[in-house]
Amino acid sequence: MPRRSLTRRVTVRDVAALAGVSQPTVSLVLGNHPRARVAAETRERVVRAAEELGYRPNVIARGLARRRSYALGLIVPDLRNPFYTDVVAGAERVVAQEGYAVLLCDASEVTPHRHLETLRERQVDGVILDAVGAAALGDAALEGLNVVLVDEPSERWPGVASDAPGAGRMAAEHLIGLGHRRLAYMGPAVDAWGFRMRERGFVQAMRAAGLDLDSDRLRRAPATVAGGIAAMRALLVLSARPTAVFCGNDLMAVGALKACAAAGVSVPGDMSVIGCDDIELATLVTPELTTVAVPARELGARAARMLVRRLAGDAPDGRGAAAPARPLPVTLVTRGTTGPAAARPAAPHGEG
Amino acid sequence: MPRRSLTRRVTVRDVAALAGVSQPTVSLVLGNHPRARVAAETRERVVRAAEELGYRPNVIARGLARRRSYALGLIVPDLRNPFYTDVVAGAERVVAQEGYAVLLCDASEVTPHRHLETLRERQVDGVILDAVGAAALGDAALEGLNVVLVDEPSERWPGVASDAPGAGRMAAEHLIGLGHRRLAYMGPAVDAWGFRMRERGFVQAMRAAGLDLDSDRLRRAPATVAGGIAAMRALLVLSARPTAVFCGNDLMAVGALKACAAAGVSVPGDMSVIGCDDIELATLVTPELTTVAVPARELGARAARMLVRRLAGDAPDGRGAAAPARPLPVTLVTRGTTGPAAARPAAPHGEG
């Protein structure tokens, strides 16, 4: 076999030589150009030569010449949150099909700014930002990049979003429908559109039902399990303890559950808990978590498709969100952590 | 401000022009070459010019010239398993510090072969393979690549591994120490070193204690929650039902827990369950999962360091595992899902 693995890399030149054609001809044939006008017989020879030599195009070189890297950046808030790995999976698949590579960036390890910097240096053709606060990034950070936003609508950049206000509304209506009147919300302080809207939708639906969200019952904490634990602990010691709580995401909700268990508060007997996202974990806790399902994969896939399409359409720096795609619907998933409000609200437990 | 964002990209040439020096000089200064011999005053001018123009090096072009891409591939079995996202996080941090980018590949979405192909085309400087069965990949797939293996020791490639046999042994000893005699194991059928060794260590420790692993009590299923559910279901209907089971990883263990709950089998009362990995999820189920902790981040970090070092050392295709680093220690984490064996083994439950 004519493997020349340890020697020099095989280039178009080698292929050209073997096929007995000029080097650019090879490029024409192998560049899978749709309508490359080259004689069938020539093409045949080239292809065969390439195969025989085990030729692999050098994407780097191609990128340099075409002034495209065929690489995309994808920045997510935290890969340890399964929700985002789902978004990634959705995007990755689409993007791979189109021949792009993905530079995955975890904003919890390195700041978005630094990531953007790196991505720029690597000449990415575009960037998907998922809930990393694009607005707060400053215009310069995104200047000249092809950007698509996930879950942070903007006038400036196109993107896709889930129906976050709807999620909050659904949570509230579900709880209120169960007879709860003293509701609470926990979510992160970060200025992320998704969380803000979930909260807003929740509050609005409460208002619509004539209920108020006392400031004591609005807890700010990181959108993690630990944050959920902390927030729930704070809620549990309130003199007017809520009977139900909506958590900004499932991770927090699971933390809330843990805190209840630790405090001997029964769920959903004494406390109803509802999350948001519907990650796999939601079905792994006991009781299983009631939550509002957000289509993570779909979010990722759509964003990717949108970006890829834009790149193909040669809109190098196209401003403005095109057709402001309407939000992806979310759905209530009733499971075991929400139940009817007790006849009379439970008083704070004594210790023991 | 002299921002020329929408115009042509800023290149070394522009910087050279503004600084009034030749283009290679700029390259010399900005290429952060350790001992680049260039007049302090010149360097100063260049740096200032670069800053003023907002110059950003084009990593692609640099790669082409240096015949290096400063990109690494990282292939993991499944990003939905938090264990692997931890490995990724560990690697990512190290690698980012060294100025490399990571092309993340999920072997559950696309075959390792295709990933390798893509990575080759992108001229990655090296690849980290985590438990994707490098041995079974065939020599050609890895030929000419700089490879580091995680959790699959090989004569051919260097790598790092955890003490998988030790994990199995610890699990067995823990269970046996609690008085269990009828043990079971569940793990995937895939030919992955880690799982094989966990199993082997488990079985050996049983033998050492004069116990046998009946084939009925050796269940093969995917290393997922669903797999764990299926495997546990099968165990529960055995006439000689085990009193304790070691699960190949935590995901399976959680599945096992769910299956027990669904069947009304109390854990650890009627069944002890021990997992392996110690992912965050282990502390989120009730009762919390007893497991053997494997240092995921550390595995990723070490592999990355190993690879980066090799690349720096200019060992383009260095064969052979260097110092066959000894395995990273694992530790038993006793939590709530294991307990003493019941005085007399529980008979299979009737229905009701």
Added chain:
DNA sequence: TTGTAAGCGTTATCAT
């Protein structure tokens, strides 16, 4: 110490 020239592997624009 600095500039000149050549080249990295491709693609693109011309003539032919």
Added chain:
DNA sequence: ATGATAACGCTTACAA
């Protein structure tokens, strides 16, 4: 239909 030739942006001898 094909083949020279010139980029792409940067690095790296080697010459000045």
